[in-house]
Amino acid sequence: MAFLRKKIYALAGFNTISLGTGRKEFHPKKPRPGIEHYIKEAGLGAITQVKNPDAIDEGVIGNFIAERFCKQGNLGGFFPMVHPTFQYKPCIRVEGACDSGGLALVTAVKTILSDVADVVLVIGVEVQNSVKAVYGADYLAAAGWFSGERKKGHAYFFPDQFSRRAGACFKKFGKKKVRQGMAQWYVNAIENARKNPNAQEYHNRNPELFATAMTPPNPEVFCEHINVFDCSKVSDGGSAIIFASENGLEKLGVEKKNAAEVIAFAQVQDNLTTPPPDMTKLSTCEVAAKKVYERAGIKPNDLSVLEVHDCFTIAGLLAIEAAGFADYGEGADFVKDGKTKADGVIPTNTTGGLIGYGHPTGATGVRQAVDVVAQLSGKAGDCQVRIDSNRPFGMLSSMGGNDKTVVTMVFKKPD
Amino acid sequence: MTLNERLQNVTVIGAAGKMGSGIAVLIAQEMARIKLMPENRDKVFRINLVDISEKALDGLRSYLHTQILKVAEKSAVMLRKIYEDRTDLIENADIINTFVQDTLALTNYSTELSIAKNSHLVFEAIYENEKLKIKILKQLKRICPADTLFLTNTSSIPISYLDEKAGLEGRIIGYHFYNPPVVQRLVEVIQAKDTTDELKNIAQELGRRLRKKLVPSNDISGFIxxxxxxxxxxxxxxxxxxxxxxxxxxxxxxxxxxxxxxxxxxxxxxxxxxxxxxxxxxxxxxxxxxxxxxxxxxxxxxxxxxxxxxxxxxxxxxxxxxxxxxxxxxxxxxxxxxxxxxxxxxxxxxxxxxxxxxxxxxxxxxxxxxxxxxxxxxxxxxxxxxxxxxxxxxxxxxxxxxxxxxxxxxxxxxxxxxxxxxxxxxxxxxxxxxxxxxxxxxxxx
The missing domain is CATH 1.10.1040 (N-(1-d-carboxylethyl)-l-norvaline Dehydrogenase; domain 2)
Structure with a gap:
């Protein structure tokens, strides 16, 4: 029996440019678009792809922490600004740290399953370049347990959390191989981003990516085991995608061949107040992957494309293991051997991921859905990978906090 | 006296100038770092910033604030350790702002040289005019304690000549920062004929603390x-x-x-x-x-x-x-x-x-x-x-x-x-x- 009680489809995805360091048009001292701009640009980008946008019943906005970066709450209030027909329609903002976008996807699916809506527009958004990274690090630290962890934590709280994971992996699996795997992850991210005109690293022309990635860490000013190239970017950006039931598709005027089916999802929550049970694995991501495979009735090798949450290169390696593609401790080898590249065993983060495209936190989960659906629909442009008809599935895994809040979702290529 | 003891009371002359203001930033942040060590928290630290006009000193105040803030933002990793025991300071922003306040709290501003009376270390960074430099060094010799050491930022006047004219008996060394001192790594160090060993050592130790590249130049006008x-x-x-x-x-x-x-x-x-x-x-x-x-x-x-x-x-x-x-x-x-x-x-x-x-x-x-x-x-x-x-x-x-x-x-x-x-x-x-x-x-x- 199918996991979902009725068929749900995803379509009309749209990503804005991920703006921040690396983009030629970015200048830290010049004025930039605000959060409302990204909500509108992303929302319009999606709805202009359908015949009847007035068929959209509800909105969901995924955002982590606009209250601090932009001094803005009540984000649902921007929904009617996207299109006049949205006036007086429901909209809810959801938050789950860097998994806010993933939770927004799940919220849309649940809303449709509940029969209160046939069509939901999901928008993910974050604007982070409003403050210097040293202050942004404080805001993002809210993804951890503030009263229990922040005081004793590092100035760059989350980079340090994952630096410790890298350190634990170095110790357990050998520093050379893990470090090289992390560097290869960075190389792949940039190479993929160079094919994606919206990516923050699109303009990157560095001929020595691997050497750059191997830059020794400087614990005096940053972290002990990772360098800045191991980190995802500080980004401003928005993404949007439409979820619809079969009825909804009809009302939108969209044929099924132009939409990917949502096969299953899993939403898994770990306790924020307890430390990770094992620093060398993403235990919650693993649970979420296992659940979604079971619900979809598929195995990892049924996937043609994968999106994981590489907020740090080490998270990328561990996410590959959690998704079942490499055994425990072998993610680094898997990546080093090129198996996650666009032409590899499982093309992963084919548009750059969080390191290459960028990480506008609240938008990321939505951006992952947009990119998986584009791949499955053959609309990924220069980033397009081969979607095997024997392996018609794509999966995303979106993570919030240090492996605390996870959403996985499996989509199927349009028939 | 150790460098840390001397750093308890420092004067910068010409502090509102291009070079003096940079030197003030560098020394003030080093003083704050020492002051915040647990064993020094009860001690009084002062950096006296002297220039000719109140208006120039106003400009210096705002320059110091901006620069110390920049330094603090770049040193957040270290500052979190320094303020580890302050349970009220949790976020980087709390810690950075406190460090800026704590550093600016060490500063005194004055248009009078007499404020240097308790300083054991004096930086001279006034306009490159030898008569004026000699006059001021002579006055400072009278005002300051007998063991005060002088570091002059002259970029051309022989140090032995200043020493002799001001009668400092070897308590002076050339310490030539480059513009702007907070950014440029180079300091040319010029020993006068009679510069004391203590001052030579202090100059080296300070250079290490400030992470400067010290290059020795001989005492010939213009230096290297x-x-x-x-x-x-x-x-x-x-x-x-x-x-x-x-x-x-x-x-x-x-x-x-x-x-x-x-x-x-x-x-x-x-x-x-x-x-x-x-x-x-x-x-x-x-x-x-x-x-x-x-x-x-x-x-x-x-x-x-x-x-x-x-x-x-x-x-x-x-x-x-x-x-x-x-x-x-x-x-x-x-x-x-x-x-x-x-x-x-x-x-x-x-x-x-x-x-x-x-x-x-x-x-x-x-x-x-x-x-x-x-x-x-x-x-x-x-x-x-x-x-x-x-x-x-x-x-x-x-x-x-x-x-x-x-x-x-x-x-x-x-x-x-x-x-x-x-x-x-x-x-x-x-x-x-x-x-x-x-x-x-x-x-x-």
Whole structure:
């Protein structure tokens, strides 16, 4: 029996440019678009792809922490600004740290399953370049347990959390191989981003990516085991995608061949107040992957494309293991051997991921859905990978906090 | 007395100036770091900042705030450790702001030298005027405790001469920061004949603490930095005479500026650099060197004439560039002073292209200074650049190679005359203090 009680489809995805360091048009001292701009640009980008946008019943906005970066709450209030027909329609903002976008996807699916809506527009958004990274690090630290962890934590709280994971992996699996795997992850991210005109690293022309990635860490000013190239970017950006039931598709005027089916999802929550049970694995991501495979009735090798949450290169390696593609401790080898590249065993983060495209936190989960659906629909442009008809599935895994809040979702290529 | 004990009470004279304000930032943050150690929290630390006007001191207050904030933002990792026991300070922002407050709390501002009465360490960074420096050092000798050590930021006056005139009996050393002190790593250290061992050690220890690159220079007027820069500048000025016949005066200035910046791959052209330092400062240093070295060649009639005409370069109080040889808009050259017409000539692309055509192109594959600075392969690329230049036979290449040879000869003479102990020291000053990609003593010519 199918996991979902009725068929749900995803379509009309749209990503804005991920703006921040690396983009030629970015200048830290010049004025930039605000959060409302990204909500509108992303929302319009999606709805202009359908015949009847007035068929959209509800909105969901995924955002982590606009209250601090932009001094803005009540984000649902921007929904009617996207299109006049949205006036007086429901909209809810959801938050789950860097998994806010993933939770927004799940919220849309649940809303449709509940029969209160046939069509939901999901928008993910974050604007982070409003403050210097040293202050942004404080805001993002809210993804951890503030009263229990922040005081004793590092100035760059989350980079340090994952630096410790890298350190634990170095110790357990050998520093050379893990470090090289992390560097290869960075190389792949940039190479993929160079094919994606919206990516923050699109303009990157560095001929020595691997050497750059191997830059020794400087614990005096940053972290002990990772360098800045191991980190995802500080980004401003928005993404949007439409979820619809079969009825909804009809009302939108969209044929099924132009939409990917949502096969299953899993939403898994770990306790924020307890430390990770094992620093060398993403235990919650693993649970979420296992659940979604079971619900979809598929195995990892049924996937043609994968999106994981590489907020740090080490998270990328561990996410590959959690998704079942490499055994425990072998993610680094898997990546080093090129198996996650666009032409590899499982093309992963084919548009750059969080390191290459960028990480506008609240938008990321939505951006992952947009990119998986584009791949499955053959609309990924220069980033397009081969979607095997024997392996018609794509999966995303979106993570919030240090492996605390996870959403996985499996989509199927349009028939 | 240890350095930490001396750092409990410090005075900076000329603190609102370009150099003094930078030195104030560096010393204040080091004092704050020591003050915040658990064993020092009950002790009083003071940095007295002295300058001639209250208005200048107001500017200094705001400069210090901005700079200390920048330093704190970059040191967040360390600051979290320093404030580990302050349970009320949780976020980086709390910690950074507290460090800024704690540092600014150490500062005293005054227009009176008498505020230095308890200082055991004094930095002197006033205008490069030897009479004034001697007068102030003499007054400070009376005001300060008998063991106070003096670090002077003079860039040209022999330290033994200041020592003798002020009667400091070896309690003085040359400690020449480069502009701006918070950014530039270089400090030239010049021992006077009688500089005490204690002061020599303190100077080394302080350099390590401030993470500066200390390069020793001997006590000969101009030292290494100005010893090279003044003669390098005079050479460029001397070339204007012959060039102006072909290009007229503004064209000649443009050519030498471009040769030094692009053909020789320096961070800025020679005339832009003279403007940055200040034509008046350039003139003043030449005078000091001329007097102490007895070398009448250390003079430029053109510079004297420009100063008379009120063309002096340097910076406005807000740090923006004042017009000199070149006219600037938003820090970029847009015109050149025409000495004959006594007004600025505003150039356009057509004009520069015409001159560029006459002097010939840059070597193929030219990469500007800024890109090379970050390039790990820059040594190799520089060698290729200069070897191509040698085979070009254009007027531009010829001027550049002549300049490169002259620059090398100036450096070699500094060693021969005993100003520098080695070619490495000269190269270290030019690469660390002037941001050259290569030292003047090299194998390129």
């Amino acid at each position: 930095g100005n010893g090279h820069f003044m003669r390098d500048g005079l050479y460029a000025l001397s070339q204007l005479d012959s060039l102006k016949r072909q290009f007229r005066f503004p064209g000649a200035v443009y050519v030498m500026n471009r040769i030094s910046q692009d053909f020789l791959l320096r961070p800025m052209g020679i005339f832009q650099l003279i403007d940055y330092v200040g034509i008046n400062v350039f003139q003043c240093i030449l005078k000091v060197m001329r007097t102490h070295l007895g070398d009448t060649g250390l003079r430029s009639k053109l510079v004297d004439k420009l100063i008379k005409l009120g063309i002096q370069g340097g910076q406005y109080p807000d740090g923006s560039q004042r017009d000199g040889f070149l006219k600037y808009e938003k820090g970029k050259p847009v015109g050149i002073y025409d000495i004959r017409k006594k007004e600025y000539f505003i150039f356009d692309d057509k004009w520069t292209q015409k001159i560029d055509k006459k002097i010939g192109p840059l070597p193929d594959g030219f990469v500007p200074w800024k890109a090379l600075l970050r390039d790990p392969e820059n040594k190799k690329k520089l060698a290729i650049h200069f070897s191509k230049l040698k085979n070009m036979n254009t007027p531009g290449a010829e001027l550049a190679l002549k300049y490169l040879k002259k620059t090398k000869a100036i450096a070699e003479k500094l060693v021969k005359d005993g100003v520098a102990n080695s070619y490495d020291d000269v190269n270290a000053v030019l690469t660390n203090g002037f941001y050259w990609l290569y030292g003047p003593v090299n194998d390129y010519v």
